[in-house]
Amino acid sequence: MYWEYNTYDESQVKDKVEKHNLSTEVVKLLLSRGIDSDDDIQKFLNAGVEDLEDPFDFERMEEVVEKVIRAKDGKSKVFIYGDYDVDGITASVYLTIVFNLIGVETSYYIPNRMDEGYGLNRQAIDYVNERSGKVIITVDTGINSVEDFEYAKSLGIDVIITDHHKIIKDKKEKLLVINPKLSKNYRFKYLSGAGVAFKVACAVYKKLGADPKHLYEHLDIVMIGTIADVMPLTDENRVIVKNGLVALKETKIKGLKSLLRYLKLSPKDISTTDISFFVSPLLNALGRIGKSRTGADFFLEGNDHELYSIIEDMKKSNNKRRILERKIFNEINDEVEKIEDKNSLKYLFFKSHDWHPGVIGVVASRLSIRYNIPVILISLQNNFGKASCRSVAGINIFNILNNISDTLIRFGGHDLAAGFIVAKDQLEVVERAIAKGIGESTKKYKKDIIKIDYNYPLEMVDDNFIGELSKIAPFGSANPYPLFVDKDLKFIRVKKFGVEDKHFKTFLEKNGKLYSAVGFNLAHKIDEDNYMNETFEIAYYPEKICYNNNKIIQIKIKDIKIIS
Numbered sequence: 001m002y003w004e005y006n007t008y009d010e011s012q013v014k015d016k017v018e019k020h021n022l023s024t025e026v027v028k029l030l031l032s033r034g035i036d037s038d039d040d041i042q043k044f045l046n047a048g049v050e051d052l053e054d055p056f057d058f059e060r061m062e063e064v065v066e067k068v069i070r071a072k073d074g075k076s077k078v079f080i081y082g083d084y085d086v087d088g089i090t091a092s093v094y095l096t097i098v099f100n101l102i103g104v105e106t107s108y109y110i111p112n113r114m115d116e117g118y119g120l121n122r123q124a125i126d127y128v129n130e131r132s133g134k135v136i137i138t139v140d141t142g143i144n145s146v147e148d149f150e151y152a153k154s155l156g157i158d159v160i161i162t163d164h165h166k167i168i169k170d171k172k173e174k175l176l177v178i179n180p181k182l183s184k185n186y187r188f189k190y191l192s193g194a195g196v197a198f199k200v201a202c203a204v205y206k207k208l209g210a211d212p213k214h215l216y217e218h219l220d221i222v223m224i225g226t227i228a229d230v231m232p233l234t235d236e237n238r239v240i241v242k243n244g245l246v247a248l249k250e251t252k253i254k255g256l257k258s259l260l261r262y263l264k265l266s267p268k269d270i271s272t273t274d275i276s277f278f279v280s281p282l283l284n285a286l287g288r289i290g291k292s293r294t295g296a297d298f299f300l301e302g303n304d305h306e307l308y309s310i311i312e313d314m315k316k317s318n319n320k321r322r323i324l325e326r327k328i329f330n331e332i333n334d335e336v337e338k339i340e341d342k343n344s345l346k347y348l349f350f351k352s353h354d355w356h357p358g359v360i361g362v363v364a365s366r367l368s369i370r371y372n373i374p375v376i377l378i379s380l381q382n383n384f385g386k387a388s389c390r391s392v393a394g395i396n397i398f399n400i401l402n403n404i405s406d407t408l409i410r411f412g413g414h415d416l417a418a419g420f421i422v423a424k425d426q427l428e429v430v431e432r433a434i435a436k437g438i439g440e441s442t443k444k445y446k447k448d449i450i451k452i453d454y455n456y457p458l459e460m461v462d463d464n465f466i467g468e469l470s471k472i473a474p475f476g477s478a479n480p481y482p483l484f485v486d487k488d489l490k491f492i493r494v495k496k497f498g499v500e501d502k503h504f505k506t507f508l509e510k511n512g513k514l515y516s517a518v519g520f521n522l523a524h525k526i527d528e529d530n531y532m533n534e535t536f537e538i539a540y541y542p543e544k545i546c547y548n549n550n551k552i553i554q555i556k557i558k559d560i561k562i563i564s
Helices: 010-020 024-032 038-046 061-073 086-100 122-130 146-154 193-208 213-217 219-228 235-249 254-263 272-288 292-300 304-337 360-371 397-402 424-442 463-469
Strands: 002-005 077-082 106-109 133-139 158-162 176-178 348-352 375-381 384-390 410-413 417-423 449-452 484-497 503-510 513-519 536-547 550-562
Touching: 010 024, 010 038, 024 463, 061 077, 061 133, 061 158, 061 176, 061 193, 077 086, 077 122, 086 106, 086 133, 086 193, 086 213, 086 219, 086 272, 086 292, 106 122, 106 292, 122 133, 122 146, 133 193, 146 158, 158 193, 176 193, 193 213, 193 219, 193 235, 213 219, 213 235, 219 235, 219 272, 254 272, 254 292, 254 304, 272 292, 272 304, 292 304, 304 348, 304 360, 348 424, 360 375, 360 384, 360 417, 375 424, 384 397, 384 424, 397 410, 397 417, 397 424, 417 424, 463 536
Parallel strands: 002 449, 077 106, 077 133, 133 158, 158 176, 348 375, 513 550
Antiparallel strands: 375 384, 384 417, 410 417, 484 503, 484 536, 503 513, 536 550
16 A cells, blocks of 8 residues: 655644644644635634534425424324435434424334335335325435325325435436435535434424524434444534534433443543444444344333343344355455456456345445455345445446446445446346446546655654544544554554454554554454564554543554565
């Protein structure tokens, strides 16, 4: 992996340090992220809920609010129809909670991944109709066909589509849609599904003149969905996640308190990394392997016994997910390892009748990280294939699929993560088209680059430095963890862990002092026999973690180079 160092205009750094009373280290991190004007620096560092966009900037938000308020006044039921992933589940429960708090009778419906698939369907519409529902609001998902919309309309049910995925084929003008990617007026395009649900709630509260405190004290739910869906943590998402982490400290959700206790995470010290690696996988496991609705029930359940049962279901589903993922990963990885010239690989395209469609996305992601190429995995069922695609920087898999949309039964997603359904007899056509698109994209970008902010010796990493870094947090997509470099390090007591021992823990020794460190997905770079005789240079970032009830600084290693 090639390390590319950021460069700085020292006179500009000095100017910003003096103007904003910031440390040199923080100013450099801001500049490396393109935050260089005085206004942008202040907005980035001090953004609050008052800086959120007006929800009525969405062109048809007035119509949406009118339908919700009409349901409230007529004491009609509103049903939130959410996708079965974490983003969809959190969007569903957030609207359910904040609507019920202002007298809008609201419930939710989470489809079963295996039986119902993606998007609103007649089975769900019938469910709502049988329970006297008069409004359906989809979150993090759209509608499979205009015919479904017409069917709901024939039953006297209004359908509101809220989503954040890129548009597929026509805009379906008949539908009432709130989607930042379709809006001409709404400035920020990268809200999660939960983020869009939050904006709908903001609009309803604003129109009714309701106290907005309920919106903000439940932002921890929206925060989880935003992080789980790997949204860029800039602009409005930065405000949502920053305030969501604050809300989590005094969370109103009993289930989250129980889950954090089980995970041994302190809500006061929790980070975006903790949400990504510990909280989200457990919630996601229910949608992938277990009963999708249970993930939503978890946020609303108040009974300790029931919560314990749900968390047990999460653990079982997560363990089953890991077993299935490991089996599929090993099966594919064994095939790839047989290829002599792996550097010639431009993508991976595999299919099987034996794969569970709920886990292939995670496997595709792991393989994509391992080989740094796009991965397309397809679960075959009867005469159809359900695919999960994961890509890498510079190769927009959504656009590639969009170019062959006429060949696909359905597709959707984002630039680097997408999915599609295709007839089995069209798989060869689809692979050829994807290969062509990847080949054309590959020529346009450089792979294997990580950006280094600056050199920073480990002996200078202390609580004060961690505090300075926190001014740039929360970290995630589009606001990555800062990366520093130090050298002349020895690894002491390397211990590998995780599936296939892909991670490792160690102590870094420099000038007789030891530093606790961990390297995720880097164990393959450590020679088990000779590492003690080597001297290393590392790219890293430091984090404060809780270990044995004590707060310590841990060095997170991003990449390794042997220097002797």
